[in-house]
Every structure is written in C-alpha cells, then in structure tokens.
Amino acid sequence: MNLADNLKNTAERFPERTAGVFYDRRISYEQLYRDVSRFAYALGGMDVGPGTRVALVSPNTPDYCVGFYGALAAGAEVVAVNPLYTPREMEYIFRDSNVTHVIVNPMFEESAKEAIRERSIRVIYSDAMGDPAKPDIKKLIASAGGEAAPANRAPQDTALIVYTNAYNGYYMGACLTHEGLIFDAEACKTVSATVEEDAFFTVIPLFHAFSATVNMNLPILVGGKIVFHEMFKEERVIEDLEKERVSIFAAVPTVFRRLLEKFGSAGKDYSWVKAFVPGGATMPVKLIEDFSAAFNANMYEGYGITECGPVTTSNPIYKRESKPGSVGQPLEGVRVRFVSPDGRILPPGERGELAVSGKNVMSGYLNRPEETAKFVKDGWFYTGDEAWQDEEGYVYLTGHVRRLILVGGFNVYPEEVERLLMERPEVQSCRVYGIPDVSLGEKVMAEATLKPGVNADAGELRKYLRSMLAAYKTPRRVEIIG
Numbered sequence: 001m002n003l004a005d006n007l008k009n010t011a012e013r014f015p016e017r018t019a020g021v022f023y024d025r026r027i028s029y030e031q032l033y034r035d036v037s038r039f040a041y042a043l044g045g046m047d048v049g050p051g052t053r054v055a056l057v058s059p060n061t062p063d064y065c066v067g068f069y070g071a072l073a074a075g076a077e078v079v080a081v082n083p084l085y086t087p088r089e090m091e092y093i094f095r096d097s098n099v100t101h102v103i104v105n106p107m108f109e110e111s112a113k114e115a116i117r118e119r120s121i122r123v124i125y126s127d128a129m130g131d132p133a134k135p136d137i138k139k140l141i142a143s144a145g146g147e148a149a150p151a152n153r154a155p156q157d158t159a160l161i162v163y164t165n166a167y168n169g170y171y172m173g174a175c176l177t178h179e180g181l182i183f184d185a186e187a188c189k190t191v192s193a194t195v196e197e198d199a200f201f202t203v204i205p206l207f208h209a210f211s212a213t214v215n216m217n218l219p220i221l222v223g224g225k226i227v228f229h230e231m232f233k234e235e236r237v238i239e240d241l242e243k244e245r246v247s248i249f250a251a252v253p254t255v256f257r258r259l260l261e262k263f264g265s266a267g268k269d270y271s272w273v274k275a276f277v278p279g280g281a282t283m284p285v286k287l288i289e290d291f292s293a294a295f296n297a298n299m300y301e302g303y304g305i306t307e308c309g310p311v312t313t314s315n316p317i318y319k320r321e322s323k324p325g326s327v328g329q330p331l332e333g334v335r336v337r338f339v340s341p342d343g344r345i346l347p348p349g350e351r352g353e354l355a356v357s358g359k360n361v362m363s364g365y366l367n368r369p370e371e372t373a374k375f376v377k378d379g380w381f382y383t384g385d386e387a388w389q390d391e392e393g394y395v396y397l398t399g400h401v402r403r404l405i406l407v408g409g410f411n412v413y414p415e416e417v418e419r420l421l422m423e424r425p426e427v428q429s430c431r432v433y434g435i436p437d438v439s440l441g442e443k444v445m446a447e448a449t450l451k452p453g454v455n456a457d458a459g460e461l462r463k464y465l466r467s468m469l470a471a472y473k474t475p476r477r478v479e480i481i482g
Contacts, residue, residue, distance in 0.1 A: 003159050003178050004040075004073040004150035006185070006221045007033050014196060014223040020062045021244055022228040027062055029223065035137075037147035039070035042140035044148055046101065046122065050075040053097050053161070057081045057090070057112050058105040059230035060202050063126040063137050065216060067103040068206070070137075072159055072178075075151030079161045079173070080207040083108040084470050090115035093163055097173055097366060103137070155179035156363055162209050164306040164411060165365070165375075167384075167402060169419035173366035174307045176209070183359040184309035185217040187331035192248065192275060193318035196223035201249040203229040203237060204409065209310040210279045214250040224248075234262045241270070250277040252409025253284070254440055256291050264294040271296040275317045279304060280409030281441050282397050285325045303327035303395060305383050307375070309360035312336070313395050326394040327387075334358040336395065337380070338388060346388075353401045354387040355380040405434030405442050407472045412444055417475065420468050421448055426456040432475065446475035456480065 011033035019032040027035075048054060054071040056078055058064045071078050079097045081090060083105065094102070094115055104112040105126045113123070125136035153159070159178045163171040188194070202215040219226050227244045229237065232255060240246065256278055270276075276291070276299045283301055292299050300317050301324075304310030313336070315321065315328035322328075330336045337345050338352035346352040361381045364372035375382050384402035389395050405412040414432035421430040428451045434442035446465075450456055462478045 001155050001178050002150035002153050003181050004069045007069050008150055010223045017223055018225045020226045022062050035066050035141050036069045036073055038141045038144040039066055039137055040073035040148040041146045042144040043074040048074045048076050053077045053079050053099045055079040055081050055099040055102040057083045057108050058126045060206050060228045061230055064206050066137055067126055073150040077158045082207050087111045087114035088468050097161055153178050161366055162306050166413035166416040169415045172368050174362045175364055175366055177363050180309050180360045184213050184311055185221045187333055188218045188311050189222055190332050191314045191316055194222045198247045199225040199244050201227050201246045203232050204251050209306045210304055213311055234258055247274040252280040253278050254408040260291050260294055269296045275300050281406040288324055301327050307362045307381050308356050312356050323394050326396050329393045348389050348391050351386055351388045351398050354383045354385045405444055407442055408440040410472050412473045426450050426454045444475045446478045447481050449481055
C-alpha cells in the first residue's frame, strides 16, 4: 500500500487527462506520473527510501506535487513545512523529524539553509530557476536512469508528518499513515460525489493538511484537474475559476471573505460550481449567507483537524444539502462522540469535547508516546474542540476545550508564544490570547508583566517575537501591564 499508488492507477486510467494547470503550463496524468516515477528513481540513488524523511518547503506548484508523490513513491516519509516559517521554526522541525533531504523552492532557500546550518541534510531545489549549479527536480528527472514504481508500504506506515498542537509550547509532528490518507481521500470522494471531470482550486497552501487532502490527494484519486495558485490574488482566482471551470473550491474563510468584498457586487453567478468548501476555521453563518447570495453559490461547510487526516465531517455535497451553522455529518467510516470533562459520553444535544475514531486518525505524534497517550485514548482522538450533535447527526462547533487562536485558518497555540516571551529576562509573566478580527477571524495579542525594577519596550518585545515566529503567530500588539 502506498498513497502514490493512487497516482499510478489514475495515470493508467486517464493518461491524457489534465492533471495540473499552472499559469499557461498544463501537465497530463501520464506526464505527472512519469515525472514522479523518475524522481523517485533518482531519490533512490540518493539513499532516499523506507526509514528516511524528506522535508518539503515550497509553495503550490506542480513541482510540489512531484516532490510529494516522488518521495512517497521512493518509500520515504514527507515532512510538510510552512515555507513562511522563520529559520528557527524550520530548524526545530528538521531536527525533531531528523530529515535527510529538503526539497526547497529558491524563494525560501535562505531560511531553509540557515535552518540546516551544520546538519548533514541534502538540499534539492523544486525549481532551480535557471541556475545550472543548483540540483533541482527537473535535472534529476532528466538524468534519472529509470523509473520506480511506488514502494510497497504497510498500511500503518507513516506517509506524511505535519507539525501541529503546541499545547506544551513545542509543536509536535502528527504522523498520518498511507492507509489513513487513502481512507480520507476516498471518504471525501463519497461525500462530494467527485468525478474525473471535476476541477479543484488549490489556493490555500498544500503544506496544510486540509489542502493536501482535498486539493491534491482527492483529485489525484479520481482523475480531476488541479489548478495551482502559489499565492492568493483575487483577480487571478476569479479568472481561473471561470476559465478552468473549477467545480470544487476548498479554502479558508478568509479567502471567501476577500472574494466577497472585492467581487460581491459584480453580479457574478457561480451556481455551476459544485461546491465552495470552507475549512480550516469556522465560517460565520452571516458570511456563508452573504457569499451564497452574492454569487448564487453552493457552499458546504466541513470540519477537520490535522491529526485526523484531516477531514472528519462535511455537509453532504452529494445530497445537495447543507445546514448553515453546522459542519456536517461524520464522513463514511468515521465515528464521533462528545465527552464531558469527567469522561461521560454525552447524548445528542449536549456539548462536550469532540472525539474522533476511524482509519483517518494519526498513528501518533512523532517521538512523543506520552503526549500521544494524552490525546489518543482507546482509539479515540480527543480534538480539544467543543461541539454537539443534533438528532440527524449534524455536528455544531461551539468553542475550544484547549487554548487555540485561529488566524486566517492557521492554528496559533498561545503556549508557544508565551514560552518565547518567558525566555526574555525582563518578563516575569505573560498571557497570549486572541481577539475577533473581521478579516482573519482572530488576531493574536499579548500582555507581559515585567520583573520588579526592570524596564522593557513593548515594541522591542514584539520585534523579538517576530524574529522567532512566522508573521501570523506574532502578536499584533504586546502590552506591558502592572
């Protein structure tokens, strides 16, 4: 079993179908699989295989797909890394996951190389951008002496590691298995009634588990078309939405809000789009209603968490039904329950911590057996999200059991920011919290109490945090109190 088998099978069924579109570049499934198999062969010659891990630091391009599936086909585990992370954040992930190779886009070369430092990690460029001295995917494909079929992996072998959940101040790598990712893609296919004629918009980053599953693994499973966008620009999104006849548009609420603000009064009718799918954060009912009305759009909200593959529930697109305010029903093969603080399983209608069970649930946090045991109990993953379920099985999110700030669909764990603030010698105590933000959902704020007799500048504290953290994690303001 190998997630890359899905690409192999689809290329055999639909060799001439378009697999990906990136500006004017179009790539068929036959070409995509040839590139993946030749890249996997080249990686094998570089000692990449079962037992090794390959980090991927790149924006949304066809080369991301080749790097991702090529590493899997070689038998390696992929470590997805946010390319906007600081060198400190990348260095922590490289060290914690013990990667041997990093596939990096030159735009993020400086951060990645600083993160590598003296470690013996080999750098492969996703695109050398014309530099003949840089080994990149294209050169390795061209010089490969053969092609490699996907390596056989056990169902519970790790395919993808995504760093998340910094409840203890440090991010942990959620290990998603080949079986789990295949299961989640197939369950998404069922709930969305996806077919090979569907075109998928990939505008949210593929290092995000939601995007990887819905915008890459799902279309590759069914033979759909992936429309790659390496950055979000409203005008280009609307242009490609119409030109490529996108039928599945999965993104975070911030994307839909910005499209509504810019084009909501343009009189556009997108009733032909099968589904606009908000995820990564709860979408306000008012925004769903306004977006649906402005574009005559079909919108189906769902829910997922990285540790569960991530898609867990969805309003049933195949039924053409949706309950505003609900994140839908559990996917086929997924079970949910709601647990009180004292461990009781609650009946429908009562709020509790949402727990999930199914093949989609991670095998555990990398190198963290004790932490894994805190969150996975008797096969149930405890999400930290508070929710309830109605009599028809629809789930409604009501808050968080654990501390979490959602900024534009990205998780920010206050404990991580607080840990860094507490490393400053001037700080005696601190608190990091989120406040509502119209555009991003929430924004990060911080308060710090200084040690007696010590002075510090709030701006300097914020500047220090920005040097250590990705921009979306950095507090908008640090207030010195007391």
